[in-house]
Amino acid sequence: MNFxxxxxxxxxxxxxxxxxxxxxxxxEYNQRTVPYISVEQLHKNPGHYLILDTRMKExxxxxxxxxxxxxxxxxxxxxxxxxxxNKNTPIVVYCSVGVRSEDFGEQLQKVxxxxxxxxxxxxxxxKDAGYKIVNVQxxxxxxxxxxxxxWAKYLKTGIKISDRPSYE
Numbered sequence: 001m002n003f004x005x006x007x008x009x010x011x012x013x014x015x016x017x018x019x020x021x022x023x024x025x026x027x028e029y030n031q032r033t034v035p036y037i038s039v040e041q042l043h044k045n046p047g048h049y050l051i052l053d054t055r056m057k058e059x060x061x062x063x064x065x066x067x068x069x070x071x072x073x074x075x076x077x078x079x080x081x082x083x084x085x086n087k088n089t090p091i092v093v094y095c096s097v098g099v100r101s102e103d104f105g106e107q108l109q110k111v112x113x114x115x116x117x118x119x120x121x122x123x124x125x126x127k128d129a130g131y132k133i134v135n136v137q138x139x140x141x142x143x144x145x146x147x148x149x150x151w152a153k154y155l156k157t158g159i160k161i162s163d164r165p166s167y168e
Contacts (some may be wrong), residue, residue, distance in 0.1 A: 020122045022154055026098055030118075034093070034105030037117035039126045042092055049092045049117075050085070054104040059145035061136040062161050065094065065126055073100055075107040087112045094119035094126075097145050097154050124155040133158075 012090040042049065042065075051068040053060050060070040073095075091113060093101040098118055105116045119126070127133055127144050136140045146152035150159045 009054065022097060022125065023060050026120070030102045031097045034109065034116055034118040035103050036098075036120040037092055038120050039129045039131065042119060043126075043129070043131050049090045052091060052093045052104070053123075054093050054095045054101045055123075055145070055147070058163075059096070059147065062137050062143050062145035063123070063127075063133040063141050066134050066138075067124060068094070071104070073104065075104060075111070088114050090115045090117070092117045092119050094122040096122055096145075096151055097121045097124050127158045130157075 015020060042051070046065075048068055050076055051065055052071045053064050053068040054073055059068060060068075064070070081083065090144060091105075093105045093108070093116065095104075098121055102118050105118050108116045121128075123133065123144060124146075131141075132140050133144065135143070137160040141159075142157075143161050144155055146155055146160045146162045148162055152162060
């Protein structure tokens with residue numbers, strides 16, 4: 001087997017393993033109250049959506065999906081301008097893997113937003129699919145904040161950044 005073919009098979013197996021790990025995690029923690037959108041679907045037409053990053057500020061500053069707006073983990077209608085937007089605006093929420101973003105999406109639904117999607121696998125799946133991410137200066141980067149060392153195992157590509165200890 002040549003090196004190129006081996007490399008492709010190896011990377012594909014890593015991504016498949018990450019996907020199955022994410023599937024298990026999301027089935028355990030999410031209720032599917034916010035419909036999913038795949039990274040491939042979002043990548044095809046990102047300008048169609050208002051993309052909201054629901055992670056902590058330091059996570060967003062390390063990297064985020066291009067065009068995403070940082071909104072933190074808890075929605076406050078009084079603060080965020082998007083809350084005054086058309087309630088039918090297509091919105092995609094994301095976090096590290098899709099757990100915190102489901103919570104945020106539920107909050108949006110409670111205040112009347114009707115077209116909210118949760119990015120399946122979130123920024124980890126986006127990066128693992130080979131799509132670009134940018135830092136706070138909007139420069140392309142390979143670094144991804146993994147929240148803490150426990151969550152880092154769900155990211156298979158890129159440079160893992162975390163200043164938090166694991167809680168095992």
